[in-house]
Amino acid sequence: MIYMLDTANLAAIKKAYDLYPLSGVTTNPTIISKENKGFIEILQDIRNIIGEDIMLHAQVLGTTAEEMIEEAKYLKEKIGKNIYVKVPVTQQGIKAIKILKKQDFKITATAIFTAQQALMAGVSGADFVAPYVNRIDNISGNGVEVVKNIIDQIKVYNLDTKVLAASFKNVQQVHEVSKIGVHSITVNPEIMDKMLEHPLTDWSVNEFIKDWKKVYGQSSNTIISEV
Numbered sequence: 716m717i718y719m720l721d722t723a724n725l726a727a728i729k730k731a732y733d734l735y736p737l738s739g740v741t742t743n744p745t746i747i748s749k750e751n752k753g754f755i756e757i758l759q760d761i762r763n764i765i766g767e768d769i770m771l772h773a774q775v776l777g778t779t780a781e782e783m784i785e786e787a788k789y790l791k792e793k794i795g796k797n798i799y800v801k802v803p804v805t806q807q808g809i810k811a812i813k814i815l816k817k818q819d820f821k822i823t824a825t826a827i828f829t830a831q832q833a834l835m836a837g838v839s840g841a842d843f844v845a846p847y848v849n850r851i852d853n854i855s856g857n858g859v860e861v862v863k864n865i866i867d868q869i870k871v872y873n874l875d876t877k878v879l880a881a882s883f884k885n886v887q888q889v890h891e892v893s894k895i896g897v898h899s900i901t902v903n904p905e906i907m908d909k910m911l912e913h914p915l916t917d918w919s920v921n922e923f924i925k926d927w928k929k930v931y932g933q934s935s936n937t938i939i940s941e942v
């Protein structure tokens with residue numbers, strides 16, 4: 716499983732980078748606009764936290780292939796290594812993906828609601844395809860089913876593309892796509908924390924400490940002995 720964090724919030728990125736096996740940070744124009752700072756400044760700040768080995772996904776805003784390509788070049792020039800250009804799967808987006816792939820860009824096809832959109836993006840050369848699980852569920856679709864169909868298609872057509880499932884609103888949605896072998900997920904910081912939280916885990920840890928202290932003394936906070 717490749718874990719990514721869907722946010723541009725620097726404090727949240729710092730925390731997740733420190734604690735979790737984070738392989739990438741994903742953003743989109745809505746996520747960026749929440750930070751109310753310059754676009755490139757935010758991306759550079761994120762890069763300073765995560766270094767160059769962790770993927771940074773940033774989205775184009777243009778609606779024509781030409782605009783998207785120009786923006787992709789701008790992103791590569793400003794952010795450089797390990798930047799994944801997110802391109803929505805419109806007609807113009809698919810055209811942009813084909814052209815950018817020939818120029819060695821790393822691409823994440825985004826705003827995916829159907830398996831056929833993902834297939835065409837994959838065949839066009841997208842490295843990742845990002846289906847929006849919760850947004851599909853919200854239109855009475857089945858986000859997990861769409862993810863499953865995309866995974867199956869990738870196998871059938873022997874594509875190098877990976878599924879980056881996105882738009883989660885709860886841990887159960889993440890669990891369902893994990894069960895079917897999704898390659899990667901991107902979740903907001905809250906869900907990332909919730910994936911690990913369990914009151915019985917905290918209770919158990921506290922019990923271990925209490926039992927330990929009963930025998931080794933109230934001030935004994937470690938198993939390391941002086942001897």
Ligand code: G3P
Pocket residue numbers: 721741742743847849850881882883901
């Ligand atoms: O980054 C794209 C995707 O994760 C959007 O999620 O929560 O706005 O549906 P959401």
